Amino acid sequence: MNSELTILLVTAFSIGFIHTLIGPDHYLPFIVMARARKWSLNKTLFITVLCGIGHVLGSVIIGLIGVAGGLAVGLLENVESVRGNIASWVLIGVGFAYGIWGLRVAWRSREHTHTHLHDDTEHTHPHTHSHLGRHVHLHGNTKSITPWALFIVFVLGPCEPLIPILMYPAAAGHWSNLIWVTLAFGVTTISTMTIIVAVATKGLMNFRLGFLEKYVHVLAGGIIALSGLAIKAFGL
Secondary structure, three states, X not given: OOHHHHHHHHHHHHHHHHHHHOOHXXXXXXXXXXXXXXXXXXXXXXXXXXHHXXXXXHHHHHHHHHHHHOOOHHHHHHHXXXXXXXXXXXXXXXXXXXXXXXXXXXXHOOEEEEEEEEOXXXXXXXXXXXXXXXXXXXXXOHHHHHHHHHHHHHHHOOOOOHHHHHHHHHHOOOHHHHHHHHHHHHHHHHHHHHHHHHHHHHHHOOOOOHHHHHHHHHHHHHHHHHHHHHHHHHOO
């Protein structure tokens, strides 16, 4: 392994790790959705890895198009910036929509009383519509839409740091170096996402929110929306 490739690989590993670690949008959506929807750990990690692959591949394809077309790094970074803006708004929208759905579920789960009259005797008993909430949770469109919504967000989400380290070996015609750099960045990014999600999800599986438990979907939607806002506010 020559010194140039070594430097590129160290850079790819470092940037992939830091880029993922400081970007809460890379892991928070999976953690809160796993807790809210009671996904198994295996399902959560499968969705995380799938979204991570889409996240990296999206930028790799943009980078390769730039390499093939001889586009400048600055132009590709502008394209990634536009993608990032779109992804952040989609993430905010997904979080907001899920939070509204969560409010509907929480509202149906509230306890209230019904009055009945039997043989001239009036009595009341507490009652909830939580079974309706569970019905929506298990059979509604949100069950299948949510993972795909996250996948679309991650495909749109840019990996801006990847573009410069892709363009350097490409400009020199070192195609094998380009492949190694792409693999290093991709594996590091997806591995970091997966480890963080695995540890946090495992820790939250048995964590109870008390009276806030019925608002778990609202909280999940709010955190997802805040992740999108963090991208816009801090450029994460």
